[in-house]
Amino acid sequence: xxxxxxxxxxxxxxxxxxxxxxxxxxxxxxxxxxxxxxxxxxxxxxxxxxxxxxxxxxxxxxxxxxxxxxxxxxxxxxxxxxxxxxxxxxxxxxxxxxxxxxxxxxxxxxxxxxxxxxxxxxxxxxxxxxxxxxxxxxxxxxxxxxxxxxxxxxxxxxxxxxxxxxxxxxxxxxxxxxxxxxxxxxxxxxxxxxxxxxxxxxxxxxxxxxxxxxxxxxxxxxxxxxxxxxxxxxxxxxxxxxxxxxxxxxxxxxxxxxxxx
Ligand SMILES: C[S@@+](CC[C@H](N)C(=O)[O-])C[C@H]1O[C@@H](n2cnc3c(N)ncnc32)[C@H](O)[C@@H]1O
Numbered sequence: 001x002x003x004x005x006x007x008x009x010x011x012x013x014x015x016x017x018x019x020x021x022x023x024x025x026x027x028x029x030x031x032x033x034x035x036x037x038x039x040x041x042x043x044x045x046x047x048x049x050x051x052x053x054x055x056x057x058x059x060x061x062x063x064x065x066x067x068x069x070x071x072x073x074x075x076x077x078x079x080x081x082x083x084x085x086x087x088x089x090x091x092x093x094x095x096x097x098x099x100x101x102x103x104x105x106x107x108x109x110x111x112x113x114x115x116x117x118x119x120x121x122x123x124x125x126x127x128x129x130x131x132x133x134x135x136x137x138x139x140x141x142x143x144x145x146x147x148x149x150x151x152x153x154x155x156x157x158x159x160x161x162x163x164x165x166x167x168x169x170x171x172x173x174x175x176x177x178x179x180x181x182x183x184x185x186x187x188x189x190x191x192x193x194x195x196x197x198x199x200x201x202x203x204x205x206x207x208x209x210x211x212x213x214x215x216x217x218x219x220x221x222x223x224x225x226x227x228x229x230x231x232x233x234x235x236x237x238x239x240x241x242x243x244x245x246x247x248x249x250x251x252x253x254x255x256x257x258x259x260x261x
Contacts, residue, residue: 024105025072029097032067034245036229037209038131041247042073042167047201048249051163052077057126058159059109060084062118063133066093067215070131070167072101079109079126084116091115118149126162128153134196135169139187146189147198150250151257158252166196166248172210173242191246200251200258204243207235 031038042048051057057079061071064083071081083098085091095113102111118133138146153164171190193204208228213221236243251258 025075025101029101030068030070030072032065033212033214034209034225034228036226037206037232038167038245040205041203041245042070042165045165045201045203045247045249047163047251048165051127054126055079058124059127059129060116060121060125061129061131062116063130064090064094066090066097068131069094069097070129074127075107075109077109080112081109082112082114082116084114086115086117121153121157124157124159126159128157128162128164130165131167132169134166135189135191139189143189143191143195147196150196151198154250154252154257155255160252160254162252164250164252168246168248170204170206170243170246172207172244174210193241193243193246196248198250198257199248200260201249202246204246205236206232206244207239207242208232208244210244
């Protein structure tokens with residue numbers, strides 16, 4: 001028993017921290033809520049891992065929010081990173097979060113914060129990130145147009161070998177119970193893994209992490225989310241559908257989407 005615990009504990013801690021040393025900035029600052037569950041598919045993507053080994057890229061995050069700016073995960077790549085917002089309300093919060101991060105951690109990349117509409121992007125990038133953006137732009141049935149937007153971004157705005165990473169809220173098994181709460185009642189589209197299936201790589205994760213509580217309940221909420229994540233690590237091996245977070249990576253090859261192997 002003692003033997004089992006000695007070996008199980010580092011494994012669990014290791015899983016909880018899933019490569020949190022990717023950058024010096026704490027993952028809570030980067031991901032905001034349900035940190036480990038949202039981060040799991042991202043850090044387990046082979047295409048993302050390959051890109052994190054590159055240097056001096058041009059990176060753009062679309063629709064960043066006050067709690068979460070995934071672009072900081074790429075800080076160690078010594079890149080030019082644009083963190084963009086769409087609604088004016090987020091501008092000051094993203095700017096002040098940047099000032100705090102700049103003060104508290106040694107940043108390795110250059111940053112620029114600007115307003116960008118995903119439907120009107122100009123220029124080419126090596127990485128484009130959208131976290132929890134598509135489901136709000138393409139609500140309910142209009143989500144079928146989301147893939148068209150991804151295709152356009154790959155064709156027009158990615159350099160060869162570049163990646164478009166979209167991390168979306170998955171449709172959990174509890175979706176019907178939750179239909180009248182939060183963003184769900186406003187028609188937000190929660191995706192299944194077979195949507196956006198033109199992606200070069202797709203990774204789903206999570207079973208219980210379908211709600212976030214850390215922002216409302218502080219430290220207690222953090223522990224609840226950690227517990228949900230631990231249960232997710234088990235459920236993930238048992239149930240392969242209705243994951244709560246889905247990361248889709250589109251790789252650009254000769255100005256179009258590289259096909260899945
Ligand atoms: C649920 S929030 C997600 C915010 C942040 N990415 C996160 O995960 O916390 C959806 C975001 O999509 C942005 N958004 C909506 N329409 C957009 C558009 N046309 N172009 C760029 N961003 C847009 C909103 O401003 C908002 O910040």
